[in-house]
Amino acid sequence: MPTAMPSGAPDRRAVPGPGVPVEPRRTPAERTAPRRSRIGLAAQFVLQFVYIPLGILVAIGFVVLPFWAAATSGSGGGGSGTDLGDLARILEGLARSAISWRRLRTEWSGRPEEWETFTERLLTKRFSRAERKSRWAPHELSPSRVRRAVTHLWLHHHHGLAPTRVEQLAERHGWSMDWAKSTVVKDSVGKFANR
Incomplete structure (x- = not known):
């Protein structure tokens, strides 16, 4: 039974002819992430002023409530509630x-030039922080004298740039993307290591 095609619609199964340019397939490392909707961006920006303070109150409540319950019940124990490490993780997630405001403007425009400026600024901060934390001072080096610093960059910080372009930005600072440990292809996080 033949498949019906609407009149005037191109047959997508057909192979393009000699005069039709064919766009080469890009690998996942060369693709940018899909652009976010402006309504979603505006909603997240406005609602964050409500859900972040509420989240902080709830997180503090989970830490304080077990201690308060134990104190009022007279059991004398500290309770087995959420510890401060969990509180720190919750606050970090919030x-x-x-x-x-700068990220909102960047995502709103969606232009690669603005994403490049935004991402490079962030990479510069992350790289300098990683170098400070990884004992780069000559008197703090290990006996092997090997210097290695590692940092990461979440997808929402380079949403409008392809991972290969982010790697080129990192190479300007003497860093490279650690493709073996990176999950950029899965839209999660890029890991960078100093060369």
């Missing part, structure tokens, strides 16, 4: 979900 901070990561926030959108700065």
Whole structure:
């Protein structure tokens, strides 16, 4: 039974002819992430002023409530509630979900030039922090004298750039993307190591 094609619609199964340019397939490392909707961006930016303070109150409540319950019940124990490490992870997650004004403007425009400026600024900060934390001072080096610093960059910080372009930005600073440990292809995080 033949398949019906709407009149005037091109047959996508047909092979393009000699005069039709064919766009080469890009690998996942060469593709940019899909652009976010402007309505979603605006909603997240406005609502973050509600859900972040509420999240902080709830997180503090999970830490304080077990101690308060134990104190009022007279059992004398400290309770087995959430510890401060969990509180720190919750607060870090809330901070990561926030959108700065600069990031909102960058995502709103969606232009690669603006993403490049935004991402390079962020990479510069991350690289200098990683170098400070990884004991790069000559008197702090290990006996092997090997210097290795590692940092990461979440997808939402380079959403409008292809991972290969982010790697080129990192190479300007003497860093390279660690493709073996990176999950950029899965839209998660890029890991960078100093050369």
